[in-house]
Amino acid sequence: MTDAERQWVSAAKAGDVEAFNQLVRMYEGRVYGLAYRMLGDSDSAADVAQDTFISAFKAIKRFREGSFAAWLLRIATNACYDVLRAQKRRRTSSMDQMLAGDDDSPGEQFEDQSLPLDQHMINRELQAAIQAGLATLPEDQRAVLIMCDIQGFAYEEIAAATDTQLGTVKSRLSRARAKLRDYLKSRELLPTAER
Amino acid sequence: MTPISEQHQELLSAALDGQLSAAEQAQLDQQLEHDPSLAAEFAELRSMQALLQDLPPVRPPRSFTLDPALHAPKRSFWLSGWTRWVTVVGVFALMLTVGLQLSNQAEQAMTMAPESRIMSTESAAVQSQQAENESPVAPPMSTGRSAAMPTPEMALLQEPTGGAADAMSGAYPPPAQPYAAGSGPMSDTSDMARSISPEQATAIAGNSLNQPLIERNDTSSPDTISLEPPVLKDQVLEQTAPAPAAESESSLLLWFSIALVLGIGLAFAMGYWFKLHKQA
Known part of the structure; x- marks a missing residue:
């Protein structure tokens, strides 16, 4: 945690909303990204991200030393689990909506819009396939894989964010990678292995 | 290709993230040299990881910053900081004084009735x-x-x-x-x-x-x-003489407590007014 982060956290603990908003600006991309990858739906992801920051502000006095990002992602992950459980209860799948080709496809969410059209289409398909593959993973494995390979968190931070041991993180990550590899390989989306 | 064990999967996964010790890494390198299926597996995992790492970051549809007007903690002016303790002390003093006053009055009423007999x-x-x-x-x-x-x-x-x-x-x-x-x-x-x-x-x-x-x-x-x-008169005078002093002392305490509470209330009102004025 940087010095600026510490100051913002301290000020936010004292009730300074503007200081907390600095933290929001710093982490909203990661929080929304995690939620989007977990849920596959931009509206739900936005709701989860907003709820995460509101919950974090309310609970920031309980935050002690450690990684603020991991603490924030823990709130976001739990919020995602809640949404996924609710979606299961409603027996609706966000993946079904996404694969049905609605306007909320993942390609619309990405920043790089300057690629050539054919490359852009390939990327969209690949991204949609990756998102579909992520949706096939168990929730705990999905969260670990997103945090590690997409968002680049260290094992320790992931363990803190998921409230698990380091060994559990390694194990979940290994299984998630193997499953997603199988999924992409079965759709011939993985580049040919070269050594 | 024969499926690899879960133990090897974990080893390969840790190797992708550079989490192996030097000895473990050397051992794995040897295995990869001699086991093509293991090496292919490792290459696929590395490719998949590269795909995930290359995914463009997702752009949030809007900002999630909080509105200070909505989310600023609502502090209770009346029950915050020192004002809480001053209020508690003032109310306690008032209650104590009123209690003493009532108790004195009751005691006097009790002693007045059997006075002649005593x-x-x-x-x-x-x-x-x-x-x-x-x-x-x-x-x-x-x-x-x-x-x-x-x-x-x-x-x-x-x-x-x-x-x-x-x-x-x-x-x-x-x-x-x-x-x-x-x-x-x-x-x-x-x-x-x-x-x-x-x-x-x-x-x-x-x-x-x-x-x-x-x-x-x-x-x-x-x-x-x-x-x-005359002895009786002296006795009565001696008995009744301290009563007005105690009564006046109790009244003084009562008025002091009332003044204290009113003063605190006035201070709160002024502070609240200044706060509102400042916010406006």
Whole structure:
């Protein structure tokens, strides 16, 4: 945690909303990204991200030393689990909506819009396939894989964010990678292995 | 390609993230050299990881910053910081003072009712003591007041006096008359005085045992036997003298507490007004 982060956290603990908003600006991309990858739906992801920051502000006095990002992602992950459980209860799948080709496809969410059209289409398909593959993973494995390979968190931070041991993180990550590899390989989306 | 064990999967996964020790990494490199399926597996995992790492970051559809007007913590002005403790102390002081005041009033009300009975008993005891000192022969009943007070205590005192007791028994009217006329036992000395006729008073005066009693009273007029010896008045004055001081002290405390609470309230109101003014 940087010095600026510490100051913002301290000020936010004292009730300074503007200081907390600095933290929001710093982490909203990661929080929304995690939620989007977990849920596959931009509206739900936005709701989860907003709820995460509101919950974090309310609970920031309980935050002690450690990684603020991991603490924030823990709130976001739990919020995602809640949404996924609710979606299961409603027996609706966000993946079904996404694969049905609605306007909320993942390609619309990405920043790089300057690629050539054919490359852009390939990327969209690949991204949609990756998102579909992520949706096939168990929730705990999905969260670990997103945090590690997409968002680049260290094992320790992931363990803190998921409230698990380091060994559990390694194990979940290994299984998630193997499953997603199988999924992409079965759709011939993985580049040919070269050594 | 034969499926690899879970242990090898974890080893490969850790190797992707550079989490193996030097010894483990060297061991894995050797295995990869000699096991093409393991090497292919590792290459696929590395490719997949590269795909995930190359995914463009997702752009949030909007900002998630919080609106200070909505999410700023609402602090209770009335119950924050030092004001809370000042309020608690002020209210406690007020309650304590009001409680003391009420308790004093109740105590005074309780002591006012039996005052005459207590005073008569005390005066009888004091005066009998004085009589003993002045005349060792004289019986305990030695004052006009004692003669006029047939309280149970005095009746006991009068028993061993012999002639005086006889005179008193003659002086007293039959019990049926005053008790029938009155509403209860004769506790008022003035009633007793009225019940003694001048002849009875003279008879009492003729008795040598009652001489000290007569000497202490106005012998010129047996009808006006003094019922209020000076000792009793002094005692009453001594008893009632501290009461106004205590009362005024209690009132002072009460007013002080009220002023304290009002002052605190005024300070809060002013602080709140300044706060609102500042926000506006």
